[in-house]
Amino acid sequence: MRWLCALLLSFSLAGAGRSQEHTVRIGVLGIFHPQELTLAADPGGELLISAANQGLFVRARSSCSILSIRISGGGLALSCGGKEIRATGMRASGRNQQSAGLVISVPGKLKRRYEGILEVKVKNGELVPIVTMGLETAVASVVQAETSTGVPLEALKAQAVVSRSYFVAGRGRHTDFDFCDLTHCQFLREAPASESAAAKAAAATQGLLLTYEDKPVAAMFTRSCSGHTRTPEEIGLPWSGYPYFSVACDFCYQNPVRWTRKVSRADAALLSRGENGRLAVGRRLGWDAVPSNNFTAREEGGEVILEGVGQGHGVGLCQRGARGMAEAGADFRAILQHYFPNIKIQELPSVP
Numbered sequence: 001m002r003w004l005c006a007l008l009l010s011f012s013l014a015g016a017g018r019s020q021e022h023t024v025r026i027g028v029l030g031i032f033h034p035q036e037l038t039l040a041a042d043p044g045g046e047l048l049i050s051a052a053n054q055g056l057f058v059r060a061r062s063s064c065s066i067l068s069i070r071i072s073g074g075g076l077a078l079s080c081g082g083k084e085i086r087a088t089g090m091r092a093s094g095r096n097q098q099s100a101g102l103v104i105s106v107p108g109k110l111k112r113r114y115e116g117i118l119e120v121k122v123k124n125g126e127l128v129p130i131v132t133m134g135l136e137t138a139v140a141s142v143v144q145a146e147t148s149t150g151v152p153l154e155a156l157k158a159q160a161v162v163s164r165s166y167f168v169a170g171r172g173r174h175t176d177f178d179f180c181d182l183t184h185c186q187f188l189r190e191a192p193a194s195e196s197a198a199a200k201a202a203a204a205t206q207g208l209l210l211t212y213e214d215k216p217v218a219a220m221f222t223r224s225c226s227g228h229t230r231t232p233e234e235i236g237l238p239w240s241g242y243p244y245f246s247v248a249c250d251f252c253y254q255n256p257v258r259w260t261r262k263v264s265r266a267d268a269a270l271l272s273r274g275e276n277g278r279l280a281v282g283r284r285l286g287w288d289a290v291p292s293n294n295f296t297a298r299e300e301g302g303e304v305i306l307e308g309v310g311q312g313h314g315v316g317l318c319q320r321g322a323r324g325m326a327e328a329g330a331d332f333r334a335i336l337q338h339y340f341p342n343i344k345i346q347e348l349p350s351v352p
């Protein structure tokens with residue numbers, strides 16, 4: 001019950017008077033370093049924009065159907081239907097401060113629809129959009145973003161429990177919000193349709209978490225491993241809490257994902273520092289530049305050739321192995337018990 005108290009203290013409540021649920025604050029679209037955003041409501045919906053003690057409504061087919069959000073003099077310049085507001089930050093919600101559909105565009109790049117409450121501020125010359133969304137919406141969105149088509153439902157359910165556990169226990173990786181929408185935290189795009197496999201996997205495991213000694217575990221996952229998973233210590237990451245184990249992964253052992261890359265000597269030296277070195281190289285050259293931390297290195301013509309196996313850090317749930325287990329008939333509980341020995345699967349207490 002210790003973690004029940006922690007959860008009650010640390011979770012904000014969404015909705016005003018409606019059924020309350022656990023929420024997470026996710027920084028979105030940061031990869032685009034946005035200078036300008038537009039915001040619209042769902043067709044038939046409306047958004048209440050609050051900024052600098054002023055309010056306005058964004059509604060389809062009204063004089064204010066699309067809100068423009070720009071940086072101006074270190075703050076925000078909001079304009080819609082001829083009205084302009086200058087503010088240091090803004091908030092967008094439904095009329096009663098509740099979650100609503102948020103259609104956000106980075107002009108010329110993309111448009112995404114989120115469900116939640118939006119805050120926008122300016123930091124280091126960029127707009128920082130933060131969506132506070134229901135935990136279950138966030139879980140379904142990650143399952144959708146993390147999985148390819150054809151993955152059996154039991155593997156998706158295992159992913160849903162892992163992602164939910166991470167959202168509940170893994171906060172604190174960012175200062176302005178709880179999680180980003182990249183693989184640094186958990187890759188997340190739009191919420192999936194309710195009839196999608198990802199949404200079904202989240203709904204079928206609603207509220208279930210991995211716990212160890214009665215505390216939720218910030219569970220890690222990897223795309224594929226080298227035939228066995230690794231511990232954080234093995235890849236040079238400091239770790240406390242759940243003691244990860246190196247467990248055998250039959251599917252990857254029989255069908256390893258092998259890769260070859262060329263890197264500079266300087267990058268090879270960085271890579272010798274373990275996972276943090278790989279992350280540093282990935283931030284600069286892209287996340288596929290060195291797919292995993294399990295490789296051999298040899299010099300050739302002033303460059304270094306890496307020959308490796310696996311995708312990702314190799315710790316925790318192996319997505320490819322989970323798929324293999326599900327195809328062989330395992331259910332999500334068996335998959336989770338395999339990749340996380342000594343773990344319990346417990347229900348998240350509801351917000352009273």
Ligand SMILES: [Zn+2]
Binds near residue numbers: 184
């Ligand atoms: Zn992050």
Ligand SMILES: [Zn+2]
Binds near residue numbers: 224252253318320
């Ligand atoms: Zn594996």
